[in-house]
Amino acid sequence: MQVTDFIIRSNEALNDRNRLIKVTPADHRHLPPMQPGQFVQVLVDRSPGTFLRRPISINFVDREKNELWLLVQEVGDGTREICSRQPGEVVNLIYPLGNSFTLPEGKSDHFLLVGGGVGTAPLLFLGKELHARGFQVDFLLGGRSATDILQRADFEQYGTLYCTTEDGSLGEKGFVIHHSLWQEKRYDFIYTCGSRPMMVAVARLARERGVPCEASLENLMACGFGACLCCVEKTTRGNLNTCTEGPVFNTDMLSWLD
Amino acid sequence: MQVTDFIIRSNEALNDRNRLIKVTPADHRHLPPMQPGQFVQVLVDRSPGTFLRRPISINFVDREKNELWLLVQEVGDGTREICSRQPGEVVNLIYPLGNSFTLPEGKSDHFLLVGGGVGTAPLLFLGKELHARGFQVDFLLGGRSATDILQRADFEQYGTLYCTTEDGSLGEKGFVIHHSLWQEKRYDFIYTCGSRPMMVAVARLARERGVPCEASLENLMACGFGACLCCVEKTTRGNLNTCTEGPVFNTDMLSWLD
Amino acid sequence: MARLDVQIGGLTLRNPVTTASGTFGYGTEYLDFVDLGRLGGVFVKGTTLEPRQGNDYPRMAETASGMLNAVGLQNPGVDYFVEHLYPVIKEYDTHMMVNVSGSTIEGYVACAERLADLDKMPAIELNISCPNVKEGGMAFGTSVKSAAEVTRAVRKVFPKTMIVKLSPNVTNIAEIAKAVEGEGADAVSLVNTFLGMAVDAERRQPLLSTVTGGLSGPCIKPIALRMVWEVFHAVNIPIIGIGGICNWQDAIEFILVGATAVQVGTYNFIDPTATVKIVEGINDYLDRHGFKSVSDLVGLIRK
């Protein structure tokens, strides 16, 4: 973990609420090792209404350009402030934080990565790492409309992309859990990130199929590195910190399906 | 008084600590009548350390361009935030606030306007208005060094400019109260704005010469429009609000010279 | 459109949004910004029997999301108020109410008596919680006994709506609220400012002439909300919620924990039109959520 100033290299609107922000360390040092599922804590110091840092997933790591990507959805003052930062400006991050999705060692397993909304953020980096390890990856991404399915071209580099949209403007009409894929294909691992109801539904499908499932939680955090005990999730092992023992949990550990 | 959004038209560094910011009403309406000595309350909404508005004098009113000028010195978080605003951005002002320097009716009086540091801000507008009424105006501006004497060309349009600098890099070396002008010329009115010690010294000289003197105070303000009673100055008429019964006071009313 | 009117003792406010004493002058200061006819009421500056010059400058220090003040009840006294200010403000199209302050019980009583005679003065707010005057004020509000005493004494001379304004600088605010309810208060308003302090590290001096002062603004909202919630579960009279209210969300929060009306204070300095925006925001909220009356929201958040 480190506290580091980054320079904003680019800040691109992907749709009306989401921005892709690429940053590089201000001191030009190489980015440290990072795992898919990990996140950063962003200092928000230009918004009077915001006091704490804001957790944002690592969307992608571009080692060639020494760039970290953050995909940010504007939901309140903090994310709006982050999204307002212009190229050349500084942003301070604590990173890398949290555990990561399990990356099994070189077996030829099939992975399904299910994301909804901005919850797709960590799945790009995850897909890339799984792909690099030779696994076969299917992405199943959902949104209200085609414009909500972000970074499609990037996802397609690392696997096959399936989509659902509520208005049917892209992929199958409906929610991710209703995609025909669930009937057609079998997977060895299912990883998911998105709204809690979506993840619960995905975990349920996974359990029905006897497939191990990992989900990335977005509990409210004060510190992000295990000091405050505010972000706990009730698990079979008691209250665990989402920021250090998560954000990724095997869904069997969670009380969701009880 | 009104609460109005303005658009920043330009933001120019006059030296390393002072910026001239020109703004125009966002709704394109004509600026209301304003008097020299009046001020605005600037909303500072991008600095977590700043809660209240910040009072800034009306530096100049450009009726042709419908522009208001603010001359701002960066001394803390609030003024730094104001100075960071870029052309095109919005800034919210409450204005016009306060009383004004006395503008006598068309006699051929001689005025001396004495300013120090950013305290010269209201004197430009004042000089212009006096000049427009046909009065003869001398400006006596002081600073540490030549770069501290701001808006020289503007001042010279409305009167004769005399300067003092502590390092002698412009005008006479020393402080405004030591300028040779005091020995050479006689004035009918002396108006001053700057640090309190400077204004007290000027008021003393004025009293010695039996010349009426007005000073513009910079008391701490919470509201700026008479509601909080935080900005009081002890006067011969009791505690008066600097924001409504000032900021300009005849120095005979103040307890300074006791 | 939902109903916005609320009842405070015998008094009907056209909506729950009023202004906090000491932050809204005599209403007059805001005429350029606010149509007073759109407010539930205005609590004017703390008024004492005798005129007061208040404390020395500096009287104000900015703090994180708030400010300290040490105005010290500067006011021209009740006689001046009755003769010169009342005739002007009684024409305003809202309830103009006086915040009655003092340092002795006799002072409170005499001041309230003067005000009782005024036709268009439907209510007073008894300020037993001002931290900025040495001789008293807050002292009354920090013990059950003295809070009860001053309430009882004023009750005898003031037959109209009497609101008692409580100090947050206490271990158990509900206890004090119960005591003043027991003595016939028609409502309680809370909170007044928290006693605080600010220091200039470089100059090694206090920032206020009085060393300590009263803290207000959004910084105190979480504590004020909790206190309103505690008092709501302790008394049966209406509560006017105060503390850091800036927008309609804040106002709704106070109402949900038990306030029948609210006062907007310090934030008027930052946005002098805030009160009117809050009225509009509450109205929209009620429509959006299908409530017929703002009263239906009062205390909806239960233990």
Added chain:
Amino acid sequence: MARLDVQIGGLTLRNPVTTASGTFGYGTEYLDFVDLGRLGGVFVKGTTLEPRQGNDYPRMAETASGMLNAVGLQNPGVDYFVEHLYPVIKEYDTHMMVNVSGSTIEGYVACAERLADLDKMPAIELNISCPNVKEGGMAFGTSVKSAAEVTRAVRKVFPKTMIVKLSPNVTNIAEIAKAVEGEGADAVSLVNTFLGMAVDAERRQPLLSTVTGGLSGPCIKPIALRMVWEVFHAVNIPIIGIGGICNWQDAIEFILVGATAVQVGTYNFIDPTATVKIVEGINDYLDRHGFKSVSDLVGLIRK
């Protein structure tokens, strides 16, 4: 270079900057950020006789310049601490001190007794002020009688430095400080969190599972400063100042009003390196103003 060391009872801290319990874990969480050897000391997480799971999620709500927490003393219990955590943290190059919490006097006493045996545990901080556990904690800190009782009981079994941590949720904090001084406390630390509340207006629900929680952060600094100042004029034992400290200016302010040392709490979450920067800033300040020792600043601002 000025002297930074300060004396808290029998204990010498290398400098006045320590960390507030519950915001710095067991120090371990900050090893990547802070060289603990540069701190005056670390107050670890509140520890109880029995393990505690703490309160349900959500336990946190952001507020203006602060936050509410309702962690509820989640901790593995003193036995686990002694067996598994102490062996690790006793190697750290600073004073590691335990914040002892409880809900009964017996619990405090038994917990303190266990800790008294530990060689490298020079001090405990008696937390009689946690607002987040139903059964007690804060209750002890809000009355003179119970504060004195628990202090007396623990004093009997803990011979080393005993610091009592006071609750700000009281009418008269100086009175409580005097009471615990009378029972043999070596120092007092203040303040713990203020009882507060936050509400989701849209969902009409409290934001914390426990409805109320403890308010911390810069928002409380003005009140905390005032309380330290009041206690300084009431007791003769050293004071550790706590409440919203973010930078060296804040730390100096607390020292000027009477604190001998300070604790940095919530701000560690925002800048985990804040403590070290504060040590540096105090050092620079002393040099710049020509002070020989930080102790010379303590209580320089007088009544």
